[in-house]
Amino acid sequence: MNCLEFHRAKLADPRRLPPEAQSHAAQCAACAAFASSIDEAERDLERTLAISVPEGLADRILLRVHGARPAWRVWALAAGVVLAIAIGLSTMLYRPAPAEQYARQAIEHVAMEPESFHKVNAGDAQALGELLRASGARLKAPLGAVRYVKLCPVDTGTGWHIVFETPEGLATLLIVPGQPLGATQHATNAEWSALARPTRRGYYAVVTPSAAKTTQIDRLVRERIDWDA
Amino acid sequence: MSNRWKERSISRIAHFEHAVRAYSADLYRYAWWLCRDRHLAEDVVQETFARAWKSWAELRDVALAKAWLVTIMRNELARSFSRNKPALDIDAVGEAELPALPSVESQLETAQLVSLLPETYREPLLLQVLGGFSCAEIAAMLGTTEGAVMTRLTRARQALRKQYDLPDKKRRAI
Numbered sequence: 370m371n372c373l374e375f376h377r378a379k380l381a382d383p384r385r386l387p388p389e390a391q392s393h394a395a396q397c398a399a400c401a402a403f404a405s406s407i408d409e410a411e412r413d414l415e416r417t418l419a420i421s422v423p424e425g426l427a428d429r430i431l432l433r434v435h436g437a438r439p440a441w442r443v444w445a446l447a448a449g450v451v452l453a454i455a456i457g458l459s460t461m462l463y464r465p466a467p468a469e470q471y472a473r474q475a476i477e478h479v480a481m482e483p484e485s486f487h488k489v490n491a492g493d494a495q496a497l498g499e500l501l502r503a504s505g506a507r508l509k510a511p512l513g514a515v516r517y518v519k520l521c522p523v524d525t526g527t528g529w530h531i532v533f534e535t536p537e538g539l540a541t542l543l544i545v546p547g548q549p550l551g552a553t554q555h556a557t558n559a560e561w562s563a564l565a566r567p568t569r570r571g572y573y574a575v576v577t578p579s580a581a582k583t584t585q586i587d588r589l590v591r592e593r594i595d596w597d598a
Numbered sequence: 599m600s601n602r603w604k605e606r607s608i609s610r611i612a613h614f615e616h617a618v619r620a621y622s623a624d625l626y627r628y629a630w631w632l633c634r635d636r637h638l639a640e641d642v643v644q645e646t647f648a649r650a651w652k653s654w655a656e657l658r659d660v661a662l663a664k665a666w667l668v669t670i671m672r673n674e675l676a677r678s679f680s681r682n683k684p685a686l687d688i689d690a691v692g693e694a695e696l697p698a699l700p701s702v703e704s705q706l707e708t709a710q711l712v713s714l715l716p717e718t719y720r721e722p723l724l725l726q727v728l729g730g731f732s733c734a735e736i737a738a739m740l741g742t743t744e745g746a747v748m749t750r751l752t753r754a755r756q757a758l759r760k761q762y763d764l765p766d767k768k769r770r771a772i
Binding site for chain 2: 377380381382383384385407410411413414415417418419420422423426427429430431433434435519520
């Protein structure tokens with residue numbers, strides 16, 4: 370086996386190297402290093418793909434298929450079903466008016482991604498500028514220390530989820546290009562307050578724990594980012 | 599009802615329950631990475647097991663249950679996708695269709711890069727990494743050749759390596 374064949378074998382199935390490939394790696398330092406880097410990438414990939422699974426999935430499957438379960442489990446699952454129906458009904462009854470749809474979605478997005486507040490994966494203002502340029506905007510002055518940046522799925526495609534530090538605590542900025550918004554929207558729940566504002570290429574949303582702080586951060590965002598660049 | 603029939607029935611239920619607990623998480627992950635929709639992914643997994651149960655008695659070898667479940671789930675996903683987009687032919691996608699990544703591509707995390715892979719590259723990668731299947735097993739599931747699967751896996755990892763080759767700080771920071 371030569372080096373090219375080894376690379377192909379390692380990239381096609383890193384965990385099942387044929388014996389001749391293993392022999393090659395034992396004699397070729399470059400291929401051994403290549404194998405090591407692939408193994409590291411594979412571990413990263415495994416961690417990434419192992420997303421969390423909805424709690425009780427297996428029980429719900431068994432309930433659906435078999436119906437009858439031990440009594441305590443039936444009652445626990447029944448309670449879960451009743452709760453889910455209640456939440457569903459309340460969602461239907463209190464569906465947000467279209468006028469606040471994107472602000473409400475911004476709150477839901479932040480609530481669904483709590484790790485955004487304790488995970489730090491960013492910190493480069495220059496890269497934030499690059500990201501904004503790709504979204505049709507321009508960073509005029511630093512926004513604050515950026516801690517978290519992730520491209521997230523949203524209803525209309527993808528959007529940037531950014532968390533940055535402010536003197537009053539962390540604030541979230543969502544940038545959603547490609548989704549036109551007619552007018553500024555506001556939404557609030559028990560924990561969060563959001564504002565969604567149209568830009569030339571879509572909209573952005575600011576989410577913080579209070580309406581006052583959201584207004585304050587929105588002012589900062591408008592001062593320091595040119596959305597019509 | 600004879601005792602033997604009863605025992606066989608109990609054993610069948612036990613095997614099925616074991617399969618649900620052993621494989622439902624990976625099947626959910628597999629479905630999620632293909633459709634990126636939590637509700638659809640759970641619906642598809644539930645439907646997969648419901649269909650599997652109807653034919654569970656015909657499963658001769660429990661060791662083959664996982665591959666069989668994947669096949670059922672692929673059909674379920676295809677049914678869901680067919681409402682929204684045309685089916686893809688795994689042999690009809692060339693290297694030119696690897697994603698044209700945006701300028702900030704090098705800074706995207708692995709998750710985004712995986713999502714950007716065309717489905718025909720993503721699917722065998724998911725089957726191998728999440729399912730632990732060999733290239734030959736994946737080829738049988740996808741109805742293609744082992745060589746075609748190896749090519750797609752190689753290209754998928756080459757696309758992902760663009761990120762891994764960057765220094766760690768630069769890769770993660772945006």
